[in-house]
Amino acid sequence: MSTEKEHARAQCSCGAVSITISAAPRFRALCHCTLCQAFNQDTHGDILVFEAGDVAPHVPGTIAFKRWRPPPNVRRGVCVRCEQPALERFNARPFMNLTMIPTRMVVAPVPEPAAHIFYDKRVADVDDTLPKHEGYWASQWAFRKLLNG
Ligand SMILES: [Zn+2]
Ligand SMILES: [Zn+2]
Secondary structure, three states, X not given: OOOOOOOEEEEOOOOOXXXXXXXXXXXXXXXXXXXXXXXXXXXXXXXXXXXXXXXXXXXXXXXEEEOOOOOOOXXXXXXXXXXXXXXXXXOOOOOOOEEEEEHHHEEOOOOOOOEEEOHHHOOOOOXXXXXXXXXXXXXXXXXXXXXXX
């Protein structure tokens, strides 16, 4: 029904979650915070950051939003069937409304990662040339700078 142009699609491995994305991500980041580790069940999160308005609503009942530790303004959802991390909705000032989607969900060419954030929480050192931001404030600052850049 939507006349909006499809730029990409986010799909989980079982196919229950399928979301239309109408614009390119603002940036891609690798987040080593403990929440991303827990949510992704991995050493870090590999996320694409979209403006919330560029990500169509998911089909009701396909994503389960679990409770996570603070900050509560991020809602993290997994596929109800395969439990693959599906999306994170971030509705908070001073940020605009954002939707983060795990990079492996997105069926389209994706940008290279721009930076590591919360690198102080890393499980293992990463040998690459990307900027590595450590700690809450430096990571928040880097995130905002990527968003505004
Ligand atoms: Zn994180
Ligand atoms: Zn699934």
